[in-house]
Amino acid sequence: MLTALKSFLKKNLELADQLTNAADAELIQMAAAVLFVEVMYSDHKVDERERQTVCLALQKCFSLTDKEAESLLKRAEDRIQDVTSLHEFTSLLHRNLTHEEKIGLVEQIWRIILADETIDKYEEHLVRQIAELLYLRHSEFIQAKLRVQASL
Numbered sequence: 001m002l003t004a005l006k007s008f009l010k011k012n013l014e015l016a017d018q019l020t021n022a023a024d025a026e027l028i029q030m031a032a033a034v035l036f037v038e039v040m041y042s043d044h045k046v047d048e049r050e051r052q053t054v055c056l057a058l059q060k061c062f063s064l065t066d067k068e069a070e071s072l073l074k075r076a077e078d079r080i081q082d083v084t085s086l087h088e089f090t091s092l093l094h095r096n097l098t099h100e101e102k103i104g105l106v107e108q109i110w111r112i113i114l115a116d117e118t119i120d121k122y123e124e125h126l127v128r129q130i131a132e133l134l135y136l137r138h139s140e141f142i143q144a145k146l147r148v149q150a151s152l
Contacts, residue, residue, distance in 0.1 A: 028096050029062050031089040032105060033076035035130055038086065039112050043120035053115040057108035090133035102134045103144055110148040 036054045040046055051073070058069040083089075097105065109130060113123045131141040 024096065025062075027092060029058070029064075029072060030076060030079065031092045032061060033058060033072045034079055034083065034089050035086065035093075035105075036109065036112055037073065037076045037080050038083070039109050039123060039126055039130075041080070042122045042126045043118075044122075045116075047116040049115040050112055053112045057111060061105065061108060086130065086133060090130060094134050097134075099136075102136055103140055106131050106134070106136060106141060106144045107148050110145050114148060114152060 033054075036057055040050045040054055054073055055066065055069040058064055058072055059066070062069075062072075064072065093102065093105065106127065109127050113119055113127060128141060131138075131144075
């Protein structure tokens with residue numbers, strides 16, 4: 001009886017851990033997607049190239065299919081209607097991403113900004129704010145921008 005109970009608890013705890021990990025992964029994906037969408041809308045013009053770059057960034061960051069990335073993008077667009085602060089999203093990402101992943105996220109944001117071949121002052125301000133909220137140094141913020149510009 002005791003062995004059966006231990007086995008039952010172990011299976012259920014493992015399942016709970018898997019569900020928690022899946023829920024955390026979804027929250028992280030949504031947080032990044034919301035930041036990407038905020039950047040996309042920050043200059044008050046949405047270019048189709050920016051939308052495509054957001055989808056590509058989601059695919060690259062989270063190994064999503066085209067359809068999954070598009071679905072996440074649409075959910076993030078719906079979600080930003082209620083966003084009053086980036087802090088809830090950046091704090092979640094800060095707690096869950098490695099330093100290198102944070103830099104990679106900022107690089108993806110620069111790709112979104114540069115997709116329409118212009119850097120608007122609102123876009124630059126927003127990416128700078130995001131980088132600061134992710135506790136990245138100013139030099140890392142600039143290096144990310146330069147790497148993306150060199151790759152285009």
